[in-house]
Amino acid sequence: MYSDIIAALPIVFSPAMLLIVAAGAVLGTLLGATPGVSATLSIALLVPVTFTMDPTMALVFLGGVYCGAIYGASISAILINVPGTPSAVATMLDGYPLTKQGKAGTALGAAVTGSFIGGQVGVIVLLFGAPLVAALALRVGSQEFFWIVIFAMTSVGALGAGSVLKGLISAALGLSLGVVGSHPVTGALRFTGGSTALYEGIPIVVALVGLFSISQVLQLVIEPRGDRGVKITSVGSLWPGAAAALRYKVTAARSAILGTFIGTLPGAGADIASFIGYNEAKRASREPQKFGKGSVEGVFASETANNGVVGGSLIPMMTLGIPGNAVTAALLGGLLIHGLIPGPRLFEASSDILYPFILSLFLANLAFLIFAFTGLRYLARVVLTPNSILAPAIVVLTMMGAFTFRGSTTDLWIALAMGVFGFILTLGRFPLPPVVLGIILGPLAEKNIARAAQIASARDVPLLSYFLSSPISVVFIILTILSIVITVRREIAWRRSGTGGYDGFDNAG
Amino acid sequence: MTRSGLDLAVTLGLLVLYVLGIIHVGFFTASFVFMICQMALMGQRRPVVMVSVSIGLLAVLYGVVEVFLNVAMPSGLLF
Incomplete structure (x- = not known):
């Protein structure tokens, strides 16, 4: 592993790669800061730009966008009380009050310092944790893998925000869409309607851009119109915020570790991490009464936690091919285009791509830190982009992405249909990330259970007893049952109280 | 039909x-x-903004498609 890291250093520090990292991080920050463009959407819209890059460069670029977008969301949360990405909802609670007190710079400084620290901790865990998980995952066979995927699917419902029942229904809809195309083992065609464009299933990138961007555009269309009524005056210096944030060393460590850990869980994203980081900081704080009224510590806790998620969430995505949230699902789409199939073998086969990628994430975090302290004050107005300009621009970028994926005009219709479908789901308050996970994980589960069934029949044992013969499968069967029980209990509690403890429903991913 | 409903129908x-x-x-x-x-x-009412934003974005995309991607976008009568 250390030799891999040393071999990766010259690649990462080449001028072209440094430029790509900086471009990705800055672009991600600006897109993430734009209300209406989430981290998922930023990646989905930029994946097409990487089509002709070499795989290392493409991954490094998209990784930079991921880091930048999660940080960037805090900018609009602080300046105009609108989260650029759902991950920044907890940041608003104290960030906007600080702005109203004329301390926008302090809040921005605390946010970027926290994002940087959380991001770096997450990447350190990724760097040392991912190879270990990959080594373990190599011993996993088809039947075990099937149960890991099923566990991931059920926990999407258990860990998501809002109604768990609706989360599971979304996941089931995604699984149904994942069935379209040829059977992974027999090759039988299903639900293709005679269209050759659907033989390989619904293309993930096209489904993703359609689902997230077109539905978001339709959402923007029905939003109340007009000026948000806010003006950005002078932002002021970020240094006092950074200096104040550095006093909260315990908060930094707690939020960063919580964020990274939450990132590794399937179904839990940066939005949940920021809330948990915020709440835990409030509980342990010496001045909890200041939270919600403009506490620098609150902004710092939330932002440290959500950027910790970046590194953590990449572990299951890269080592198992199981994305835990919508952003990593979008990133997975980007990997697949370059012929990189995430899974335990990726670490052996493509360590020359993965290590430069992981190391570049350290630089991406550094890039948005430098950008925040230098260029941000000139570009902070991006948060005021009106919907009337944003919506048409998103549509055009979506259609370009959908078409360039494989030059098929059928994909334009698929993107549009997925968008309308996503919009209808959003109206009914059904979450979208589980749909994407269903589309991606469905075929994975199907392929592995088909193989397991072949092995079982070759050994002449019933499939069920073949499952029970593997301890790993048994563990994941138990975890699946547990996660369903938790889901049902939470749903009952949710129904009784009317709302969940955290009603952070937002479909922007 | 409410105004947002009408906007939605026209957008579709x-x-x-x-x-x-x-x-x-x-x-x-x-x-x-x-x-x-x-x-x-x-609700965008300023023609200068409308034309300059559209042309600006499409010029950038044209550059990206031609320089980066080498993909032939569907073209017709004009472009």
Whole structure:
């Protein structure tokens, strides 16, 4: 592993790669800061730009966008009380009050310092944790893998925000869409309607851009119109915020570790991490009464936690091919285009791509830190982009992405249909990330259970007893049952109280 | 029908026409027309903003497609 890291250093520090990292991080920050463009959407819209890059460069670029977008969301949360990405909802609670007190710079400084620290901790865990998980995952066979995927699917419902029942229904809809195309083992065609464009299933990138961007555009269309009524005056210096944030060393460590850990869980994203980081900081704080009224510590806790998620969430995505949230699902789409199939073998086969990628994430975090302290004050107005300009621009970028994926005009219709479908789901308050996970994980589960069934029949044992013969499968069967029980209990509690403890429903991913 | 309902219906219609336009007229022409219509629908009233934003974005995309991607976008009568 250390030799891999040393071999990766010259690649990462080449001028072209440094430029790509900086471009990705800055672009991600600006897109993430734009209300209406989430981290998922930023990646989905930029994946097409990487089509002709070499795989290392493409991954490094998209990784930079991921880091930048999660940080960037805090900018609009602080300046105009609108989260650029759902991950920044907890940041608003104290960030906007600080702005109203004329301390926008302090809040921005605390946010970027926290994002940087959380991001770096997450990447350190990724760097040392991912190879270990990959080594373990190599011993996993088809039947075990099937149960890991099923566990991931059920926990999407258990860990998501809002109604768990609706989360599971979304996941089931995604699984149904994942069935379209040829059977992974027999090759039988299903639900293709005679269209050759659907033989390989619904293309993930096209489904993703359609689902997230077109539905978001339709959402923007029905939003109340007009000026948000806010003006950005002078932002002021970020240094006092950074200096104040550095006093909260315990908060930094707690939020960063919580964020990274939450990132590794399937179904839990940066939005949940920021809330948990915020709440835990409030509980342990010496001045909890200041939270919600403009506490620098609150902004710092939330932002440290959500950027910790970046590194953590990449572990299951890269080592198992199981994305835990919508952003990593979008990133997975980007990997697949370059012929990189995430899974335990990726670490052996493509360590020359993965290590430069992981190391570049350290630089991406550094890039948005430098950008925040230098260029941000000139570009902070991006948060005021009106919907009337944003919506048409998103549509055009979506259609370009959908078409360039494989030059098929059928994909334009698929993107549009997925968008309308996503919009209808959003109206009914059904979450979208589980749909994407269903589309991606469905075929994975199907392929592995088909193989397991072949092995079982070759050994002449019933499939069920073949499952029970593997301890790993048994563990994941138990975890699946547990996660369903938790889901049902939470749903009952949710129904009784009317709302969940955290009603952070937002479909922007 | 409420105003937002009407806006939604018109947007859906525009989206279908836009996709047909990309296929039959060409990506850049159709995108330009679509952007102007959608901006006007969503309350953008300054023609200078509408035209400059559309042309600016499409020029960047043209550069990206030609230089980076080497993909032939559907083209028709004009572009």
